Amino acid sequence: MVYTSTGSSRRSASSGKSMAGVGRAGFIRDPSGLLMSIIRTLASSKDGHQREYEKERLEEAFGENDEKLDELVADNYEELAVSIKQFGKIGDRISDSRQRIKRVKESLQQCKSLLYCRQDELRKLWIEGVEHKKVLFLLGQIELVKEAPQAIDGFLRKKHYLHATELLRQTLQALSGELMKVEALQDIRNELISKKLTMHDGFINELHRQIYTNSINSKKKENRSMEGSKVKVERRSSTDEDGGIGKFDDRVLQLEQLDLDPNEDPFKLMTVLVESLARLQRIPEMIEATKTRMDRHINALITHTTVEVTDLAFHDENKESENPKRLLQLLTSLFDKFHCIVAAHSHVLSVLREVVSEVKPPIVLYDIEAVWAKIQSVIEMLLHEYLDADNVAASSQQLGFSEGGSLSSHFARKKVSRQRVAKLFRFDGSSHAISMNNYLREQRAQRRTHSIGGGTSPLLDHALSTQKVCKPNPRNITVIFGPLKKFISEIETGSAYSSGKKCPLHDYITDYVQDVFIRQIQYELKKDFDAAMKVTDPLKLSADQSTLKSLGSYRSLLQSTVVADQCMWFLYDLTCSLDSYHDHFLTMACSLLQEYKEMSIQSYRGVVQPESEDQQIVSASWVRDADVNDMLRNLDNWKVAYGGKAQNLHSVDDNFTQEARFFLEKFGDESLGKNSLVEDHSDLKAIASLHESLEWMTSRLHKFISSIKKYAPPDTMQMLQNLAQDYKRMSEICLLCLHIELRLLCFYHLAPMFKNNSYDIRGVDSMEHDFQITKLTKDIASVDENLSGALQQEKYNYIFEGLGHQTAAILIHGAKHIKRISPSGVKKMCRNVFTLQQSLTNITSSRESHLDEARQYYEMMYLMPDDLQAQVVEQGVRYQTENYVEALNLLHRSKPGSGNEQTQSARVQRLRAIVTEQTFKKEHADEMQRLYEI
Known part of the structure; x- marks a missing residue:
């Protein structure tokens, strides 16, 4: 303002x-x-x-x-003027209304007076109107009753069951009331009563079809929980009067919408059927029929699913009837369907609880646990058949497996009782049966293709209902165990089992696996082991090439090793497939590997430890010597044999020389008997095959150990690692035994050639090489023939390389046993060396230079005793001091007049001094050379 x-x-x-x-x-x-x-x-x-x-x-x-x-x-002049004007009009209208109300009151008072004068006539007219209205209502009801049967049939055809039920109830109620005395409606009354008596059977059948068929095929399963809440409205008693026939309450109108297809939502249709049966007062019959027919419907579901799987398998490229994946496909499909069935039953039960909540006396319902129990019993029968539980249990009982005792006792030889008599004839594989089955499959396929619902003829489905998706086999459990275990867990979770309590299906699977399946596996492993190991000579039975190719191995493997490996990985597959029982299978694997180790040791001892007490294979006894083991394992050639690298070529050559001297010192001047060696060279091949097999088995066992880390407890892992070390040690023992055996073979043939022998040859016919050389070359060639295909190249080289050093050392060492030697004897000895050198060169593809040194050693026998000292000074030291001394002594024995013993002793002392001096000079020169290189 x-x-x-x-x-x-x-x-x-x-x-x-x-x-x-x-x-x-x-x-x-x-x-x-x-x-x-x-x-x-x-x-x-x-x-x-x-x-x-x-x-x-x-x-x-x-x-x-x-x-x-x-x-x-x-x-605000304009608004004020309009307001005043409107106020004036309102005031005029109010005054006008008061005048008219006053006139109406006067008229009403006048009418009241007039009506009071005509009171009797009006009452008569009102009574006549009421009578005519009632007559018209009854005539309308009669028309509706006449149309009711046709309308009910129309509702039933369209699956509007609740409308049909309510219309039937209303019509019968009307016929039982005011229209009871109308004789013309008696036939209709009888017809509707007959419908009421039979209608509930159709409703029950339709409810079961929705539960066991449509609930599975429906695409609205995910919305089933919401549908129950959508249809919940305030319930009204079915006996309430709705004002006449054809007038439906709100629950009927909301549950059934006449413009929608009832087949689109099976869960809503189940609600309608339960409500219809409740209004027909047939809930007890429905509950009893549901419990009675549950077994039949579930069995029919299994039969139809089996037919579907067999039809799909018929068109599959892989038509093997033993394929267990078909059983997995069958169970997977059944599990999905069972979940749908349980969900449908849960929905029906929820509707039933709502329906019978106000019924007196209360009606006893079935529960969802009864549905799960029936499903489990049917699955048990199905599994019992596909797992061949009866035959397997009978066979395991005949085999006499006991719960007590160690697991390794299952692999011991036992007396097998008579097997069950098999069927002599089967006709399901005949040409007639096959052609008929193919025809029926084609007919069903055509029906499914040309029909919207995919339904098939019950007769056609029943024709193949006895067929199996795969052959019964206890090993089928390995394929289905994972999904079965998951399904069991879902059952126990859905049924709310108490802590520690398991469902019957869980107990059945546990009993089957522990009492039947594991026994069967033990029997199969025992049978495979008996076939592979309990033969005449298991070390000479090799795996065929196809088996080796499948294993990706190019080495010679024993059949028993392949069987043991297959059994081990079979148990690994069982451990992964039946992970709940991994302790059983890993224990069996440990027992199996321990058994195979013992059998391998026995087979090895059967070769190197003959039954005769006076016979002893020297190579086997040397292998057990710690000194021999340590010396051989510390050499570079041992490292090279197992993939390592030597320091240089000189170190390998020095190792061969060191090894030759070691064996020469250990053998000494002893003589070997024929029984001290492996007489049959095929036995050496058996030892080589055992070595390769055990080494390959060691690598496979390490892979097995790394694969089971998440299953095996620490003690089992430690046991398997110990077994792997035992296998490795056994394979090394076999290789060392071969290595030593071949060198002892050289001692066996060459040592007797020198003892108490004289090469003082005078005739020309005696210039050929000695027969011991011939025998040795033949034996070496035989050993090479047996070992060439049985060992890897590195191991083969380890066996044969260094033989030249060993034979050269034996030849040089044997000079001290020769009484006398002539120039012709020297030639003969050189021929011996040449023959050996040629034979070994053919095997090792090397010069075998140490045999050249042996030949040069005997060529010194051409010299005079005094010339030997000069040669040492000129050519340097090539041999050990004792070798030079023995050569000088042989020259004195071979050349008369060379001097007396004093002269010989002086020459020996002089020769020792020269060798020592020359050795020192050589070492000094080598040292200076190394310093110069540095």
Whole structure:
């Protein structure tokens, strides 16, 4: 608001005082308060000046209010004019209405007086109207009753079961009431009563079809939990009057919408069927039929699913009837269907609980645990058949497996009782049966292709209902155990089993695996082991090439090793497939590997430890010698044999020389008998095959150990690692035995060639090499023939390389046993060396230079005793001091007139001094050469 300057100055002069009831803008807030304030002010004023001042203030305030009122009127003139005009019209209408109400009251009073005069006539007319209305209602009801059977049939054809039920109930109620005495409706009444008596059977059949068929094929399974809540409305008693036939309550109208297809939602249709049976008061019959027919429906479901799987398998490229994956496909399909069936039963039970909640006396319902129990019993029968439990259990009992005792006892030889008599004839594989089965499959396939619902003829389905998706076999459990275990867990979770309690199917599978399947596996492993190990000579029975190719191995492996490996990995597959029982299978694997180790040791001892007490294979005894083992394992050629690298070629050559000297010192001048060696060289091949097999088995066992880490406990892992070490040690023992055996063979043939022998040859016919050389070359060639295909190249080289060093050492060492030697004898000895060198060169493809040294050693026998010292100075030291001394002694024995014993002793001392001096010079030169290179 706008204030005047005069008013503002005056309010300033009044030191902020204001009149009571007057606001800052000068408006009167409360007239009564203002008036009382003015009266108090005037009454308390002492002079006229104060009264004049109050008067001026009032005049000023009224003046401001007049100005503001004029301004507001000017600003809102049009709205104010319209409001006044409308107010005037409203006032006129109110006055007009009062006049008309007054006239109506007068008219009503007049009508009341007139009606009172005609009261009897009006009552008569009202009674006649009521009678005519009732007659018309009854005639309408009669028309509806006449149309009811046809309408009910129409509802049933369209699967609007609740409408049909409610219409039937209403019609029968009407026929039992006011229309009872209408004789013309008696036939209709009898027809509807007959429908009521039989309709519930159709509803029950349809409910079962929805539970066991449509609930599986429906695409709206995921919305089943929501549908129950959507159809819940306030329930009304089925006996309430709805005002006549054909008038349905809200629950009927919401459960069944006539413009929708009931087949689109089977769960809603189940609700409709249960509600319909409740209105027909047939819930007890429905519950009893559901419990009675459950077994039959589930068996029919299994039969139809089996037919589907066999039809799909018929068109598959892999038509092997033993394929267990078909059983897995069957069970997977059945598990999905069983879940749908259980969900359908759960929905039906929820509707039943709602329906029977108000029924007196209460009706006893079945529970979902009964459904799971029936499903489990049917699955048990199915598994019992496909796992061949009866035949396997009977065979395991005949085999006499006992729960007590060690697991290794299952691999011991036992007397097998008579097997069950097998069927002599089967006709399911005949040409007639095959052609008929193919024809029936084609017929079903055509029906499924050309029909919307995919339904097939029950007769055609029954024709193949006795067929199996695969042959019964206890090993089928390995394929189905994982999905079966998951299904069992879902059952126990859904059924809310208490802690520690298991479902019957879980107990059945546990009993089958522990009491039947594991026994059968033990029997099969025992039979395979008996076939591979309990033969005449298991070390000479090698695996065929196709088996080796499948294993990716190019080495010669024993059949027993391949069988042991297959059994080990078969148990690994069982461990992975039946992971709940991995302890059983890993224990069996440990027992199996331990058994095979013992059998391998026995087979090895059968070769190297003959039954005769006076016969002892020297190589086998040397292998057990710690000194021999340590010496051979520390050499570079041993490292090279196992994939290592030598320091240089000179180190390998030095190792061969060191090894030859070691064997020469250990053997000494002893003589070997024929029984001290392995006579049959095929036995050496058997040892070589055992070595390769055990080494390959060691690598396979390490792979097995790394694969079972997540299953095996620490003690089992430690046991398997110990077995792997035992296999490795046994394979090394076999290789060392071969290595030593071949060198002892050289001692056996060459040592007798020198003892008490004289090479003082005079005739020309005696220049051919010795027969011992011939025998040795033949034996070496025979050993090479047996070992060439049985060993890897590195191991083969380890056996044969160094033989030249060993034979050269034996030949040089044998010089001290020769009585005398002539130039012709030297030639003969050189021929011996050449023959050996040629034979070994053909095997090792190397020059065998150490045999050249042996030949040069005997060529020194052409010299005179004094010339030997000069040759050592000229050519350097090539042999050991004792070899030079023995050569000098042989020259003295072979050349008469060389001097007496004193002369010989002096020459020996001189020769020792020369060899020592030359050796020192050579070592000094080598040392200076190394320093120069550095």
